[in-house]
Amino acid sequence: MRAPFVIVTAVALLVAACAEPNPTGTPQIKDINVFAAASLTDAFTRVYDEYAKSNARVRFIFNFGSSSTLATQITNGAPADLFASADQANMQKIVDAMLTDGTPTAFATNRLEIAVLPGNPKKISSLADLARSDVILVLAAPTVPAGKYALEALSKTGVSAKPQSQEVDVRAVLNKVSLGEADAGIVYVTDVKSAGGRVTGVAIPEEQQVLARYPIAVVKSSKNAELAHGFMDYVLSPAGQNVLAEFGFSKP
Amino acid sequence: MRSERPPALFVALAAVGVAFFVLPLVGLVSRASWQTALGDLTSPEALTALRLSLVVSLAATALALLLGVPLAWIYARVPFRGRDVIRALTTLPMILPPVVGGVALLFAFGRRGLVGQALDAMFGIRIPFTTAGAILAATFVAMPFLVLTVESGLRSMDRRYEDAARTLGAGRWLVFRRVTLPLIAPSVFAGAVLCWARALGEFGATITFAGNLPGTTQTLPLAVYIALETRPEVAIMLSLVLLGVSLFILIAMRDRYLRGV
């Protein structure tokens, strides 16, 4: 075989592989790209497992990250079908860019909790303790929802705690605590729950709480808007809500 | 070099290859807002990150020189069992995902790490979340560039100059300082520049091991990543600074790159 032919064939195969599947073939499995806040990592994975039991022809590909990163990716044209944000502000970016298909709907709320080392060796009992000089505190960056909420909670309480690091998303905060590098971090209730025994949670009283509201919306450019709406409906259904509740989320 | 007329197919494929690398850069430049460039670059957050990046990358280069030159000397001069394995281990960060490097650094020098635990217990020294941590992370990923460049310099130098120096009365240390080092100076310089450039661009190991705090551990690449969502124009300008520096180094070092091939 001559070299040009090989290359042309290879390029053709590559293009074919990237293009839309052939509609005349056997029933195709559709891929749905879900961009979801890092705090939803475990919950959404479970929700999907449940959903997939009755929807075998749809395959979901999850992209978990900080809501701000995901919003930036979507406004720059990332092929998202569904976006679930941990705050209104980042969802608003998509709305402002007129990239949503329908109005975003709140599907869950979350609350903050202090994650500390297992057994709480530093005896941290409140947000005020986070300002102690012997406590290594890690927060999410102020640009991501978890970081923003944490700063809100601290200022509400009048605590001026200085974090040692501003992590790129809430999961990174959780990791720094579970690895033992930080003594404490402000994360979501759901994160502490999903970490199992690797961290201990210290509750934040109601008056210091900040409620995180999670909106979800189908992205306008979605080629599978119908399927995306289907999953969104499932998340909002009693079955979906039950799974979310298992992971510590509250109703919107 | 003999010049040759290239086949059309090669020209076409090569052009695609070039476009693949150049287009992202063009994209970056096209999004830059030149009117606010000066203000963006001199904004406090940009200046803080620039200053910290200079400190971290230069300190990492200094540390790499201090540890890397003797290491390269031993690799080049002392045959010992397991040398190839040890060399491979110390070269690993060149191809290891930096995030993996960062996690590995945590397990060694973190508060719960093998060495970090002892450092904390004995001296109260903690490395993560400090500028020292950022320097360690940068050194970890960048030092192999220096070691390999210096080792190859040592291997290609004519050792008889050292013999000549010894017959003239110079002890081993003096020979190294006055003869070996000047003779391999071009390699040491090239290695240091490559090492510095790699340290300047370090992201994954730093954010994993040292964290991200403006003024302490938030180097230029971290600042770019964070700013991308809130102040993209600043992120783009900082990216262009990194780009310019890297491009300059690669052009200046082209001989070094091509010679080894």
Next chain:
Amino acid sequence: MLAARVALRLGTLDLDVTIDAAPGEIVAVLGPNGAGKSTFLRAVAGLVPLDRGRVEVDAVVLEDVALRIHLPPERRPIGVVFQDYLLFPHLSALENVAFGLRARGVAARDARVRAGSWLDRLGLSEHANARPGALSGGQAQKVALARALAIDPRVLLLDEPLAALDASARGSVRRDLKRHLASFAGVRIVITHDPLEALALADRLVILEGGRVIQTGSPAAVTQRPRSRYIADLVGVNLLRGTSAAGQVAVAGGASLQSADAVDGEVFAVIHPRAVALHRARPEGSPRNVWRGRTSALDYQGDRVRVGVEGEMPIIAEVTPAAVRELDLAEGGEIWVSVKATEITVYPA
């Protein structure tokens, strides 16, 4: 004085050489490539450790394997002019010469003054600030010599001091070198593979082959009575080895020669090619040694022709081109050879 017994194995080389040299003596160590000359030099300088042996300079032991003494190179009173000179390329000529003084703790200013006067002596003061790359081969050699002498050594070792020069420069540089060597009072040892160089520079030759000393003596003695094929070839004579009894020398291969010299036992026999006569037919008359052979090679060298003759006693003859024509010599042709008994020098092996 230098007294050295150097025995060591390095790769395929098995070196075991003893050389003594008196102050003021210039010794040339001559031998083919791979004979171990440079290794011997490096061992004496301390750059290669000995397996066995001892190196002593002016009754000071520098190395003695049995006594576990090994002085490092930097503590030996030995100056070395290396092959290719090895001037430090990043230092000027002056700094090169001052290097040894600085290494021995001489203050910077003092070292520069002394280095400058060395360059003066060698007529190189105008090149003091030149980098080695800007010097000619001859100049570089002088700087290397000055650098080695500046440390005031007791022994000076020179490794192929002329090999790096092109042929046109070699003659004048050699004359200069001889003059400068003459002004140094210590032991001088020149390593070379070039017999011309050895003969021109040395008072005494040491012939090294296969890691062993084959012969030693004055240039005249060595060339007149070669004891190895290597020297015989260098000098251009036929060397035969055999057993002599009552003027009859039985050589290897069963042939025998008659000699006027009366030496008995194991002997070398030397025949100069000029003394070998060639004839188309069996010669009449006095020659005691006559045999038949076949011409194997004709080698024209100016106004002479060297003729190789194969046969029961292979030999090289030297004749004029006119004789080649007269004898109608051609490669592979049959020829008669004769040598007078008085032209054969025989001496004990």
